[in-house]
Amino acid sequence: MSGFDPVAVAPLGVVALSFLEHDSEGNSMSILSDEIYDQGLDWAETNGQKMHIHKTALPTTYAEAVGANELGTGTVTTGPTTDGATDGRRVTTSAITTGAITADGMAAHWAITDGVGLFVASGALSTPQAVTAGNTFTLDAVSLTIRDAA
Secondary structure, eight states: OOSEEEEEEOGGGOOEEEEEEEOTTSOEEOOOOHHHHHHHHHHHHHHOOEEEEESSSOOOSHHHHTSTTEEEEEEOOBOOOEEOSSSSEEEEBOOEEEEEEOSOEEEEEEEEEOSSSOEEEEEEEEEEEEEOTTOEEEEOOOEEEEOOOO
16 A cells, blocks of 8 residues: 555644655555755744743743743854754754843753744753852753654
């Protein structure tokens, strides 16, 4: 059987489509062009301009990224799409060397936004750290990766 069977997956209310191609014996094969990955990462590259650090909660929206849990911000640039470190495709932000701390707290998460209204991505810091308003922070480059199917 050949052709494409669209399969809808809905984790956490997000709909993703994957297309399963079948070989002549009916075995499933998942093959996607790098361009499919690159389009989403190109959007992240265009819109990923501000890095926010946060305390207790992992931001999932722009409002949360700039809300009460925000401890500071820094400006980043997001590089072009390249091959992922293991597989898939990725974009990498610049490191931050002079981020501004605006509130006291324990920095535990980061978020990337466009600085105006779009949420791009978020994640946990590898090691939470206490920060003090008025100081600066540094942050290593962050890699946003879309992995290949297993």
